[in-house]
Amino acid sequence: MLRKTRMFLAAVAFVLVTLLFLDLTDNLRHLFGWMAKIQFLPALLAMNLVVVVALLLLTLVFGRIYCSVICPLGVMQDLMARFNRKKNKYSFSKAKSWLRYGVLAVFVIALLAGVGSLVALLAPYSSYGRIANNLLLPVYELVNNGLASLAERYDSYAFSSTNIWMKSVPTFIIAVATFVILFVLAYRNGRTYCNTICPVGTFLSLFARFSWMRIKIDEDKCIKCGKCARGCKAACIDFKNYAIDYSRCVVCGNCIDKCDKEHAISYSPIRLTKQAKKKEDESVDQSRRSFLVASAMATTAAVLAQEKKKVDGGLAKIEDKAVVDRNTPITPPGSISASNMAKHCTACQLCVSACPNEVLRPSSGLLTLMQPTMSYERGYCRPECNECSSVCPAGAIRPITLDVKSSTQIGHAVWVKKNCIPVVDGVECGNCERHCPVGAITMVVLDENDELSPMVPAVNEVRCIGCGACENLCPARPFTAIYVEGHEVHKQV
Numbered sequence: 001m002l003r004k005t006r007m008f009l010a011a012v013a014f015v016l017v018t019l020l021f022l023d024l025t026d027n028l029r030h031l032f033g034w035m036a037k038i039q040f041l042p043a044l045l046a047m048n049l050v051v052v053v054a055l056l057l058l059t060l061v062f063g064r065i066y067c068s069v070i071c072p073l074g075v076m077q078d079l080m081a082r083f084n085r086k087k088n089k090y091s092f093s094k095a096k097s098w099l100r101y102g103v104l105a106v107f108v109i110a111l112l113a114g115v116g117s118l119v120a121l122l123a124p125y126s127s128y129g130r131i132a133n134n135l136l137l138p139v140y141e142l143v144n145n146g147l148a149s150l151a152e153r154y155d156s157y158a159f160s161s162t163n164i165w166m167k168s169v170p171t172f173i174i175a176v177a178t179f180v181i182l183f184v185l186a187y188r189n190g191r192t193y194c195n196t197i198c199p200v201g202t203f204l205s206l207f208a209r210f211s212w213m214r215i216k217i218d219e220d221k222c223i224k225c226g227k228c229a230r231g232c233k234a235a236c237i238d239f240k241n242y243a244i245d246y247s248r249c250v251v252c253g254n255c256i257d258k259c260d261k262e263h264a265i266s267y268s269p270i271r272l273t274k275q276a277k278k279k280e281d282e283s284v285d286q287s288r289r290s291f292l293v294a295s296a297m298a299t300t301a302a303v304l305a306q307e308k309k310k311v312d313g314g315l316a317k318i319e320d321k322a323v324v325d326r327n328t329p330i331t332p333p334g335s336i337s338a339s340n341m342a343k344h345c346t347a348c349q350l351c352v353s354a355c356p357n358e359v360l361r362p363s364s365g366l367l368t369l370m371q372p373t374m375s376y377e378r379g380y381c382r383p384e385c386n387e388c389s390s391v392c393p394a395g396a397i398r399p400i401t402l403d404v405k406s407s408t409q410i411g412h413a414v415w416v417k418k419n420c421i422p423v424v425d426g427v428e429c430g431n432c433e434r435h436c437p438v439g440a441i442t443m444v445v446l447d448e449n450d451e452l453s454p455m456v457p458a459v460n461e462v463r464c465i466g467c468g469a470c471e472n473l474c475p476a477r478p479f480t481a482i483y484v485e486g487h488e489v490h491k492q493v
Contacts, residue, residue, distance in 0.1 A: 003253030190233025411466030
């Protein structure tokens with residue numbers, strides 16, 4: 001019963017979290033966005049003490065059920081492990097405490113130092129977000145576009161096609177590498193990542209060892225057949241000594257299911273004898289003395305996606321815009337500042353998935369690797385949209401109203417004379433002025449003393465909010481004639 005209940009709850013949680021990244025209509029994010037906010041690290045960074053305390057209490061009472069029910073990366077590893085069809089595929093192994101607590105120490109130091117890229121590499125929810133956004137979402141969009149094409153033949157608008165594009169090659173490579181590593185580990189040894197590398201799992205293990213409800217072995221009924229150990233994906237059951245490492249046990253219920261004849265294993269409130277209490281205290285002391293030696297992981301893979309060339313009326317190919325090299329990256333409205341983004345963002349990619357205008361994409365900067373940054377080659381930040389601020393679970397992008405967003409200056413436009421069409425080609429344009437939503441651009445004469453001088457844009461930096469409409473809609477190719485330079489700290493205009 002425990003195993004079936006756990007599997008049902010885990011399936012529901014996994015599907016809901018996955019749909020947050022695959023939602024093309026934004027309806028599910030508004031209904032189930034709370035699933036992202038109850039993930040441990042996002043809740044901690046958002047200072048959501050209610051969720052953090054609730055998860056810790058949940059662990060103290062029931063053990064590490066967070067890892068086997070709520071965490072999507074943990075559930076995904078269970079799915080991967082099922083590809084291994086061997087009945088007796090696991091065995092007991094001693095905890096590698098030096099590695100577990102070493103990775104946790106590195107994680108905490110990186111978190112405090114603001115090294116977001118390292119935090120994102122180790123955080124379980126962020127890792128799953130990258131996999132969902134970079135691997136699952138394109139497949140989901142491909143199926144959706146196929147259904148949209150089919151529906152169009154029957155004059156149905158039940159589906160609408162969407163663009164499939166590569167948001168970031170480095171992030172895609174990291175997502176592929178993470179998926180491959182997790183699959184190999186899960187296929188061979190079940191929850192190796194959870195109990196050896198995952199910093200959240202290690203942190204919760206400090207509380208799980210004192211949990212009230214625990215898996216127990218009845219020494220009088222146990223015949224030492226070893227079925228429980230061979231079915232334990234956490235490799236934490238030493239059946240020869242009737243011992244269970246509760247710091248690694250994720251309460252999956254597999255051992256109870258395996259011990260179906262003898263019924264020597266149960267999940268119930270613990271009552272420690274003096275001897276058992278002494279052994280547990282010794283185990284705790286030994287874990288505390290563990291010292292970090294070294295941990296490293298590096299994997300590379302190269303997968304590039306080719307996009308179809310855009311065509312203007314079926315007559316001429318439109319050259320893609322080159323990515324602007326900005327002195328200061330642009331962070332989304334609601335992120336307050338680049339510093340706030342770096343400190344709170346877990347790089348889970350949920351905002352990137354939610355952005356309907358294809359503005360957000362993972363950063364390739366070393367310290368902010370995979371954290372969202374804004375770029376306007378494919379769209380611009382529309383004043384009527386605040387999706388990213390409504391879905392962020394970690395407080396990196398604070399919720400803001402549309403009125404506040406429309407008056408938040410995240411950057412300012414900069415005119416590049418050498419790329420401007422009226423200057424280079426001698427033809428009228430004014431596209432940037434016509435599409436500026438705040439009227440921050442005015443067309444003026446380039447040379448007041450020349451009657452034939454072209455009209456060029458003049459930017460009012462005080463009014464400009466940095467939405468990128470001018471940059472996105474500028475017809476100059478491949479280098480835009482006007483671009484947005486980001487601000488380190490946002491301000492209201």
